[in-house]
Amino acid sequence: MTPILRPATLHDIPALREMLVATWHATYDATLGVEKVNAIAASWHSPEKLSAECDAALAEPEANAMLVAEAGGRIIGTASAHFLPDSFLELARLYILPECQRTGLGKALLAASIARFPKARTARLEVEPRNAGAIAFYARQGFFAVGGGKACGGDVKASVEHLIMEADLPLLALRPAEDRDAQDLFGLLTLCFAEYPGCYTDPHDDMPDLVRPGHWPERAKNGQKLGGEFLVLEDATGRVCACVAVDFPAPGIAELHRLYVRPDCRRRGIAEALVRRIERIAEAAAAGRVILWSDTRFIGAHRLYARLGYVQGRERRPLGDISNSEEFDFTKKL
Ligand SMILES: CC(C)(COP(=O)(O)OP(=O)(O)OC[C@H]1O[C@@H](n2cnc3c(N)ncnc32)[C@H](O)[C@@H]1OP(=O)(O)O)[C@@H](O)C(=O)NCCC(=O)NCCS
Structure with missing residues (x-):
């Protein structure tokens, strides 16, 4: 079944959160540990935070995007972006349910979120440095590593190392x-x-x-x-x-x-x-x-x-x- 890519609504939040938590455990338990993943899920993927981001995307679509991929009534992927005019298009939270990965959905969601901001010239994102699969994926889409640091997501308690990657737009594979x-x-x-x-x-x-x-x-x-x-x-x-x-x-x-x-x-x-x-x-x-x-x-x-x-x-x-x-x-x- 071909997934539908569309803006998230507040009705999606419980299913979106469930998908994010499952994908986070599958992606990061081995490197960050279950406890830390639980702490991050409680903070970064709390229903309140997701709802606030969803509200912001619906209220200001010229500055924010929160997309979901839906197939057979299930949320199977998501991507968010924030456009800072005169600066970057910040890409955030690109996650595909494990059983739906490597089917072209990540690429499609990335392209769909970037397409919402035709004036953006540079895209920037943060990725956990041991997340080799995601780094390979972004490199394939034209992203370069440009630096790194701590506190991915800006929350000190749940902080993780991150690698910053950038790509000039339009994305050229x-x-x-x-x-x-x-x-x-x-x-x-x-x-x-x-x-x-x-x-x-x-x-x-x-x-x-x-x-x-x-x-x-x-x-x-x-x-x-x-x-x-x-x-x-x-x-x-x-x-x-x-x-x-x-x-x-x-x-x-x-x-x-x-x-x-x-x-x-x-x-x-x-x-x-x-x-x-x-x-x-x-x-x-x-x-x-x-x-x-x-x-x-x-x-x-x-x-x-x-x-x-x-x-x-x-x-x-x-x-x-x-x-x-x-x-x-x-x-x-x-
Ligand atoms: C990383 C992720 C978003 C990629 O999405 P995906 O749907 O699996 O990737 P796609 O099927 O769209 O792949 C697009 C291209 O990237 C390549 N690619 C994807 N995953 C790859 C991997 N693990 N290793 C090498 N190449 C990879 C594919 O081969 C494909 O290349 P092609 O266009 O030449 O065919 C997805 O696997 C995911 O959600 N992973 C776990 C969460 C995560 O790490 N998110 C990123 C957080 S910063």
Whole structure:
């Protein structure tokens, strides 16, 4: 039975609490101990607290969301979110009943709660550091660990360690490119280049990296491996609809490459989220600067780079390719 995802109402609170307590014991008894889980359930999942949160979500849907997943009259999952304008979308309490996990419901509830806040640009959440399953799940959805601390949930008595994870929005479930993506990648670039007269894809001479994209990190310059990552985004049919890559040509410098979004997938913030993903990878590698070269004709992309803080340099380099390309350089200090 396909679950219905909907806002929680006060009638749901007893069933929601029961589901939360059962899922908490299944998730945390082994690491936190039964006593602590009972203490947390009494505090964080008290009927009063849940009812107050439910009221707040119903009264201020532009700032709060409390969703439930219902199947066959049972509450089998929940997700909450709080939007702090000019700051984060805080995601809280994403729980799926154990027997309903790994069926796509967590992903659906996460997407549904984020979709309620289209203006949010960054999502943030806290996760118990030993909750390896949840951490793997969030990483798969595009979240990065950005820090940690104590007192998850803000209640000192029931405090637990937490890891803070963030993701740029929209959520992009990116994966490393594989060699089998070559055909899709050439298709993607051909569609993008077709918007610019005189711009062609030439797999033979111009783009050896696209022939074996799975080998991106092994590329070398002057005998030094360039490293980095080539990431692809799939559409609902599994075709590659966007890509981006990064490598490290010199110490402290990350170079962004191959930013392409298929025309039918534009205007959803995908390119911006891809650039920000590369910046996070660069920061994690202790790079202080991201550089890139962009074809002089790609004016739309130049506007995006400027908006994201990239400064165009004075250089203009000819590539000597079949498209007679010349490129501008852009830099951003991180
Ligand atoms: C973590 C949780 C919310 C994930 O929800 P779910 O419904 O089980 O996950 P989904 O079926 O939507 O999985 C989505 C993706 O994440 C991956 N994933 C989910 N759980 C995973 C795990 N334990 N290990 C590795 N990957 C996992 C899935 O493989 C899937 O990948 P795909 O999109 O490539 O197919 C759910 O398992 C849960 O409630 N766990 C216990 C409570 C909890 O830890 N909550 C988080 C508190 S911060």
